[in-house]
Structure formats: C-alpha cells, structure tokens
Amino acid sequence: MTSSDTAPHAHPAPAHDLTGRSVVVTGGNGGIGLGLAHGVARAGARVAIWGRNAAKNETALAELREAGLDATALVVDIQDEEQVCSAFADTVSALGRVDAFFANAGVPGDAVSFVDMTVEQWRSVVSINLDGTFLCLREAARHMVANGGGALVPVSSIMNFYGGARKEHYAASKAGIEALSRALAVELAPQGSG
Template sequence: MTDLTGRTVVVTGGNSGLGLGMAEGVGRAGAQVVIWSRTATRNEKAVAALAEAGVRASAVACDTSDEASVDKAMAETTSRYGAVDCMIANAGIAAAAPYAETSLDDWHRVLRTNLDGTFLCTRAAARHFIERGEGGAMVVVSSTISRYGGAGQAAYTTSKSGLVGLGRTLAVELARHRVRVNILVPGWVATAMNTHLRENEAFMRATTARTPVRRWAQPDEFHEVAAFLADPTLMYHTGNEVIVDGGYTVY
C-alpha cells in the first residue's frame, strides 16, 4: 500500500465528488490533505467528513481560475505546512449546450475553470517544487470524453483534451526537477455534477451497456489510484494516462 505519511497533498475541487474521493484516498495513505475550493460551507463539510474517516484535512478558499487567488492559496498552504508534495488538479465544471447555441461566454467560463485553472495550479506547484528542489508529484485530471467526444459538450471536451497535452508537457519538462506528472482519465463516476444524467434511464442503459463492468464507478474507487499517483518517489512512472473507466474506452 502507498505510504504518504509526512506528505502534504493539495486537491483542487476536493470538497465533493471525485475530488473528495481522491482526497480521502491520499489521506487514508497518511497524507495531510489540503482542499482548495471556492465554497466555504462545502469545504467545511468536506473537512468534517474526512475527519470522520480518520483523515487529517484542512481547506483553503481558492478560486482556481484566478491567478491571485491561486498564488495566495499556495502561499497560505506552504506557510501552514512548510511544503506541498503533490498537486492534484481536479477542479472542473461542465456546461451542456448544442454547439451552434454555445455562447462565447459559456465557452470561456468552462475553459477558464478547467484549462486555465489547471494551468495556474500546476504552475504554482511547479514553481514551488523547483524552488524547493526536492521533487514532487502532480495529477492532472482529464476525462474519457477527451478520447471520444460528447454531443453538447464542446467546451468541456476541448478543456479535457487540452489537459492531456498539458500533463504530457509537464511530465517532459519537469522530469529534470524530479517532478512526476501523470494524467488521470476517469470514466463514468457517480457525482453530484452528473445527477441529471443518472436520472435519464435511456442514458444510463446506454452507458452501462458499453461499460464492461456494467455500472458506473463510485468516488471511493479512486482511493488507491489517487494515493499511488500522488507518491512523488515513484519518479520513473511519469507522463502516463491512467485510465480508470471499467473498460469503457476499449469496449
């Protein structure tokens, strides 16, 4: 089992859904978890839930799409814990709309959170890792939609596809600084963000029929993979797309 004792792991968007599942996973492996997210009430609930699971966790208010907010969150986190050992860039949003009806504002809103936000958070982590000189780890959270596209999801698909390229580039460029970077590619995971999809019986039949394990994942099924990817010592495993989708992309 991965041992992250003594490590500090930041999870953006870690107060719900897949992010919360990954936060619990790295915390159960011994890490100090720091959630970066905008909503204070949800942050507090997430920290309390993690504490009940035996995880040491705290939260820092952060708008990951805002440069000043990200820099402030990094400064606060390093001041509180001395260092960051892993950045899990997970925060993201979706906005479904037919392509011909997608407004430029909606397009920018999704890319600003998903792509720009991940850039800002991983850049802050990279600067910290390089200055500290002790290496580190990053996990860039993409989606299987980056491989097959999705009707009505042009902005979301584009952002998640861009994250694959970003993760690969970071792996190559930061390897000389002993920074390990991998891309997590989750399939269908039951979260609050997709409740409306799970209420659509036809959609659920179609997606589960195409998934060899015949169901969607739960966030807690990402505990171990998150801990593994967050371990900065496994330096030779970098630049990889780790697909966790129940076999969806190969079926």
C-alpha cells in the first residue's frame, strides 16, 4: 500500500469503464450530484452537470477539471420545460450523445407542520422534485429510444419509505419518483432504455 492509497480524499478505483460515454447529472454542482459527477467522470465518462446556480456550477466545474476530469456545466431550472429541452439539445451538441442521465436535482422544502402547509409550499417542492424529474427523464428517454438505448437513473430518498415529519411534500415527491422509475422500467427496458 502506498501513501496515496491512504490519503484522506482518495477514491477507490471505478468499478466500470465508462470511456467514450456521456453522462448528465442534474443537481451536479453540489452534494450527492457532485459526487455522482466525480464518480462517472473518474470512470472515463464525459459529464455535463446541470444546476440552477451559475456560481455553484462554475465552482463544481473547476473542481472536476482540477481533478483532470472531462466536464461541462449548464445553468438549468429543471421545472422549466423550455429550459430542459434547450439544455438537453445543448448537451447533445456538446457531448455528441447522452448515454446515462442521473435525475438527481431536488429541494427539501420548508420544514412546516402539515396542518399549516400551504399549497404554494407543497407545489414548490413537487414542481422541482417530481415535475422536474419527469421533464428531464422524458427528454433523456426521447433521445435514448431514438439512439439505441441508455440508462435513466432517477434519484429518490429513504424518506420515501420512512416518512418525515414536517416534510410530507418532500416525501410525497420522492415516492412519486419511485413510482415513475418502476413504470419507466416496465415501458422502456424492452427498448434498451430505463
């Protein structure tokens, strides 16, 4: 074992070789999404991170490039259908194709008692977490079905199973993503996407 094997930020070797593949990660400018972007890029994929915050995108992009990884970033609000469609076209233009799409972007929403939750608070979470995931996966599926397949990877939460006091909007949106994932697997897997 060398000293680099025990470095505090050392990463294990990637389990799969993704050389020549192109991957999109929504919410890829921080947290789990940035971790996913690092992982697929270290495995050889070209990665496009999508996020709403331009400054966070630039910071994440600099971190990926500093690690010698092939990445690009686009500012996208996934609850806006026009932005999703435009960003997907721009991503395909930049990367040539999309082989895998990680629908990771989401918001936790305000922690508020269910009896006090407003429709606006409910919709602000569901619009991003569920509607945004739908829009992203639909565009990715259209591309993949037309181009021989790919992988759709919706990201959910354990709150889907265990609930969360004062987070009913978040839990419901993540349960919706689970149901959407199962339905997509049934419909699209025979076509090579899903």
